[in-house]
Amino acid sequence: MNPTTVPVIFDLDGTLVDPAQGIADGIAAALTELGLSVPDKALMDTMIGPKLSHALTETAGVPAALLDDAIRIYRAHYRSTGIAQSRLYPGILSLLEAFVAAGRPIAVATQKPEGLARTVLDHHGIAGLFNSIRGSAADEAAAGGASGKAGIVAAALADLKAVSGPHTEHAVMVGDRAQDVAGAAANGLDCIGVGWGFAADGELRGAGAVAVVPDTAVLHEIIVRRDFILAGALDTDALQTLNEVPINGNV
Structure with a gap:
């Protein structure tokens, strides 16, 4: 049959x-530009998979007022560099x-x-x-x-x-x-x-x-x-x- x-x-x-390296680098770039602290690798890994806006606010502690800017900076970095880092x-x-x-x-x-x-x-x-x-x-x-x-x-x-x-x-x-x-x-x-x-x-x-x-x-x-x-x-x-x-x- x-x-x-x-x-x-x-x-x-x-x-x-x-996507780990590209996502981690993009998040780090966004947080750094906004003057926010960057999580360690273990915490960063937990941000891969969930919706980005949720991960940024709930895990990285990005204030709601800065969320749009964080996503914009992240996306620009990810498109220019991060995608090529994935495998x-x-x-x-x-x-x-x-x-x-x-x-x-x-x-x-x-x-x-x-x-x-x-x-x-x-x-x-x-x-x-x-x-x-x-x-x-x-x-x-x-x-x-x-x-x-x-x-x-x-x-x-x-x-x-x-x-x-x-x-x-x-x-x-x-x-x-x-x-x-x-x-x-x-x-x-x-x-x-x-x-x-x-x-x-x-x-x-x-x-x-x-x-x-x-x-x-x-x-x-x-x-x-x-x-x-x-x-x-x-x-x-x-x-x-x-x-x-x-x-x-x-x-």
């Missing part, structure tokens, strides 16, 4: 692309190409502004592989983004429905932070966590990720197993075995 291809929605930063994680390009070759619908759902997300994906030559790229509004400080990751995942899911029809309800999210798990759950989806991103120890499992994978080979295997389970060729015990794959660290 040929398996059904389960649609996959990917987070961007920390999942497809390692695809090992195995990502091959994974995406394999999914496309198999006819699997794939999307990106990121809290990075949508236009900027497309620019990053274009830089790495992978934007054209996705059926949908969804992100936040251009003005991250604006109201109206209350739905956060859940709303972005919902938008990507709606796009995928046009190409995957009834199988959209079996889509799976892949991400590296708790908000990816929460965004998936809000849309009735499972989330597979990746062990190469920026989650703290225990974050993904604690948030409810159905599995945490150490590399793209295991990720590919789990998703293909889901295809066969959906097609009725395997029972759910086969998936559970893979979901319990051990990784280094308690991510």
Whole structure:
């Protein structure tokens, strides 16, 4: 029996692309220009993934009156320098190409502004592989983004429905932070966590990720197993075995 291809929605930063240096340098440049203190690396890592405006105010302590300026300075630095500092994680390009070759619908759902997300994906030559790229509004400080990751995942899911029809309800999210798990759950989806991103120890499992994978080979295997389970060729015990794959660290 040929398996059904389960649609996959990917987070961007920390999942497809390692943006750490570019994001850290951009935030440091913004805070320094505004005369604010720069967090240490451990704290800076926690700012990668969540919405930038939230990270700047809640983690870096940027006053509300300076938030627009901080985002503007950060964005200018990120576009001029930060994007070029990012890199695809090992195995990502091959994974995406394999999914496309198999006819699997794939999307990106990121809290990075949508236009900027497309620019990053274009830089790495992978934007054209996705059926949908969804992100936040251009003005991250604006109201109206209350739905956060859940709303972005919902938008990507709606796009995928046009190409995957009834199988959209079996889509799976892949991400590296708790908000990816929460965004998936809000849309009735499972989330597979990746062990190469920026989650703290225990974050993904604690948030409810159905599995945490150490590399793209295991990720590919789990998703293909889901295809066969959906097609009725395997029972759910086969998936559970893979979901319990051990990784280094308690991510």
